[in-house]
Amino acid sequence: MPRKITMADIADMAGVTKSTVSRYFNGGYVKESTRERIQEITREYNYEPNAFARLKARESNVIGVVVPTLNSKVTSRVVTSIGRYLRGQGYETLIKDSDHSPELELKNMQRLMTLNVDGILVSAITITPELREAIESCPVPVVVLAQEYPQGTVVVADDYGAGRAMGAYVGRTGPRRVGYLGVEESDLAVGISRRQGVLDGLREHGDPEVVALQGDYSYESGQRMAEEVLENGPVDAMICATDRLAFGAYLVLERHGLRVPEDVSVAGFGGYDESALLKPPLTTLKFDSYAMGYLGAETVLKMIRGEPVPKKQIVDYTFIEGKSVRER
Template sequence: MKTIIDIARAAGVAKSTVSRYLNGGSVSEETREKIERIIKQHNYVPNTFAQSLKAKKTSIIGTIVPRLDSFAVSQTLMGIDDELRDRQHQLLISSANQDLNREIEAIYDLARQKISGLLLLAAEITEQHLKAIRDCRVPVVVIGQQHSLLHSVIHDDFHAGYMMGKHILDKGHRRIAYLGVTERDIAVGVMRKEGFRKALAEYNGCEVRYYESGFRMNAAVEAANHLLEDWTPTIVVCGTDNIALGVMRAAFLKQIPIPSGLSVTGFGGYEITEIIHPALTTVKYHYKRAGKLAAENIISLVNRENVDMVTVLDCQIIDRESVDILYRRSI
């Protein structure tokens, strides 16, 4: 069996019914089971790109990522790919390499390849993004950032920052440095920091200073060197796990022991944070789950189904050895 028509004849249904099933549309449970049984029996594999030449809507979902060498991005992509495969859709990836212009170009490039929907992992949403999305006229779900005009899947960054603030206060830390990222990134650069500020504002007697780093580890090492020359906090709360690893590297080079000489925390829950020594205290984010939900949402939008504008995922503190206990106090 080589075509949708062959499958439809064997199943005793219309060609449009098979097409709707292959594109993730709604069919009855009985029909779905019948079509699946015939597809498996004859090892039928839909030629998605061939279908796109004939159809106005394809089963190809474009995904734009800021970079490929990121744990968060790779885990999110795994979740997206798993869900799309389960729903008979294909994933087409474009990397912007942290270049805003390339990100905008990628939106237009993917639209020209007749994608049916777009998933966007962006550090910020600008007017250029909004114009490109309007021009391309395909459903869009943003992952990791929230915008009032776009559907999004986000992590609860504000609550994550708040939990971390409460956690380090409970460990007795009062001389605190926060090493974050640019506020152009609303989720990481603003929401995590504002949640952290709220926790500290509920307790009088803290001295806290705020610093900024890039996302990459070498930028974090440089920022940490400046921070540790400028001040001597008991703890550095880092906006990402990658930044935390940079701080730990800088402390090692300065022969500052962790956690007795300096405590360090991160956000993300990267796998490496569990196997380094000392293991890193962090906030675990569910990146694969975010990718799966984003894939579910974009398919629903393609099929003109209702989707919540914002889907929020929870997170959790992972308490490990990188934070010294100065003294305990109920918060």
């Protein structure tokens, strides 16, 4: 007859921590391979967890949320949607702001791992090797938002598809020279995928010269890059990685006596409410950020409950045709 074993014994035999075994018995998220190993051991030794062990591992009903900034329309939509969904499910959110710093993002992730949260949603700035290690070692379920992460569970926007749609839209107007106001490549979604989509879309309708610059997400960065583009000669269009960068471009073009769209077409991404107030209203793309927040929150709760979830979910976007791109 098999000897009587404890949770600590199961953890040793399965090569995991005792908290992982406790999570398994309390219906929490455990990797499929680990789950199968624990099941084999419990069957072999006829192990039955006691009620007190279950009580000690009681859930906190708190979900940690890491966001790149609080000064963003898109982030505010995502956070609002997460909060609404989780409140309806009896959960609260604990929000950590990374201020666009990958180092602080990692610290926020590590801090949440030490707290008694049931799961974590991380709207990642970039997936560094250190962040990847933190996600993989996290004792609770993690869902990554806004960045590709093949090793984990993600909810992302179609940055490449959106970029290509906007590039093709501007490309059909026949520009000879285009300025692209982008962000650093460390942000793979916006800095690389969105930019590549724009470039491919432009090439569908000719082969314009493209002056591609990188900055940060600020209004001031939009101004700086727009000035730099114009210093290198006239352009027919400026495509901006975000609406906030487009706001800076508008100001610089006005300062130079250039009209939108008669002299220079301008386009952005984000669909900010303020973009409709510009003169002329900005042509932009609005991602379904509320869907991203909802799907992220729904997914992490399913993982906590041990339910199957898709590895990757993609949210759609809406094209908002303003008056800032010249007639085709």
